[in-house]
Amino acid sequence: MNPSENYIPRLATIADIHIETRTEKTFTLRLPDDDPGMDFDPGQFIELSVLGAGEAPFGLASSPAQPHLLQITVRRYPAGIATVPLHRMHVGDYVGVRGPMGNGFPLAENLGRDILLIAGGLGLPTLRAVIFYILDHRDDYGQLTLLYGARTPAPEIDCQQTVDVADESWGGNAGYVSELVDRLQLQPDNTTVFMCGPAVMITPVVTILEELDVSCEQMYINMEAHMKCGVGKCGHCLIRDKYVCLDGPVFRYDKVQQMQDFQHAL
Ligand SMILES: Cc1cc2nc3c(=O)[nH]c(=O)nc-3n(C[C@H](O)[C@H](O)[C@H](O)COP(=O)(O)OP(=O)(O)OC[C@H]3O[C@@H](n4cnc5c(N)ncnc54)[C@H](O)[C@@H]3O)c2cc1C
Ligand code: FES
Numbered sequence: 001m002n003p004s005e006n007y008i009p010r011l012a013t014i015a016d017i018h019i020e021t022r023t024e025k026t027f028t029l030r031l032p033d034d035d036p037g038m039d040f041d042p043g044q045f046i047e048l049s050v051l052g053a054g055e056a057p058f059g060l061a062s063s064p065a066q067p068h069l070l071q072i073t074v075r076r077y078p079a080g081i082a083t084v085p086l087h088r089m090h091v092g093d094y095v096g097v098r099g100p101m102g103n104g105f106p107l108a109e110n111l112g113r114d115i116l117l118i119a120g121g122l123g124l125p126t127l128r129a130v131i132f133y134i135l136d137h138r139d140d141y142g143q144l145t146l147l148y149g150a151r152t153p154a155p156e157i158d159c160q161q162t163v164d165v166a167d168e169s170w171g172g173n174a175g176y177v178s179e180l181v182d183r184l185q186l187q188p189d190n191t192t193v194f195m196c197g198p199a200v201m202i203t204p205v206v207t208i209l210e211e212l213d214v215s216c217e218q219m220y221i222n223m224e225a226h227m228k229c230g231v232g233k234c235g236h237c238l239i240r241d242k243y244v245c246l247d248g249p250v251f252r253y254d255k256v257q258q259m260q261d262f263q264h265a266l
Helices: 003-007 082-085 123-136 175-183 199-211 254-260
Strands: 010-019 024-030 044-050 052-060 069-075 094-101 112-119 144-148 158-161 191-196 219-222 250-252
Touching: 003 094, 044 069, 044 082, 052 069, 052 094, 052 123, 069 082, 069 123, 112 123, 112 175, 123 144, 123 191, 123 219, 144 175, 175 199, 191 199, 199 219, 219 254, 250 254
Parallel strands: 112 144, 112 191, 144 158, 191 219
Antiparallel strands: 010 024, 010 094, 024 069, 044 052, 044 094, 219 250
């Protein structure tokens, strides 16, 4: 897709709505047959518009192998201009989509390596596209491990989950994701880490990964920033000299370190 075409929303139909939690829904969006579909790299995002209401960025959570069926998981913000009306929509309704926006995780540069995915909260949907991609190219990568701070069963990968606070119904790990990292048997020279989650998770996780000898050049973070245009024109997402919408949202960790304000942007 020519980047300039990202200025124009394309119409998509809501094909399915899956209720995840009281405030989160997964929407499956279908692009028409005569649309070229959306070729995207895992980690990229779309700008979704609710017609007549507003537009907002969401990480693509579906398989890149299905360019006409896009999935996003959306948390409804109180009084959110786009997310509140989106949560009221139904199967068969139309939305606008622009994208794919930004860059993705560097999967082609990490062939043969172990991939460690670390997700917190709403970071998991974006890493879900990475999981789909690696499962579709399983022989090209080593061990695939997912560490996640909530309950989601996932077959075919080494998935370790934890909850912040356990109750009597929970038989798994309790504590923060950083504690799971500490217990891993990592091969630091052969491991690349893709992370997506809030700063409060990423900061301690990075500290432990550094103690385990994973280099900054092998850690990638999908950063969120407040965005409007998504195409490097409005300046809303600017952090120092980087437009998160264009230069990111995926940044190598040593680049993030150079962006002094990164904790406010994650
Ligand atoms: C690259 C990228 C990927 C994203 N992926 C997802 C995703 O997969 N799922 C998802 O639910 N959300 C995701 N977000 C966040 C999502 O874009 C915001 O929740 C959305 O813009 C809110 O839109 P709104 O119009 O409903 O809210 P607004 O009316 O714009 O704002 C409502 C309230 O929410 C606050 N708010 C808005 N955006 C954010 C934010 N990013 N972080 C914290 N507070 C915010 C505002 O300050 C305001 O108080 C992503 C953001 C980016 C930049
Ligand atoms: S969102 Fe407008 S410049 Fe990035």
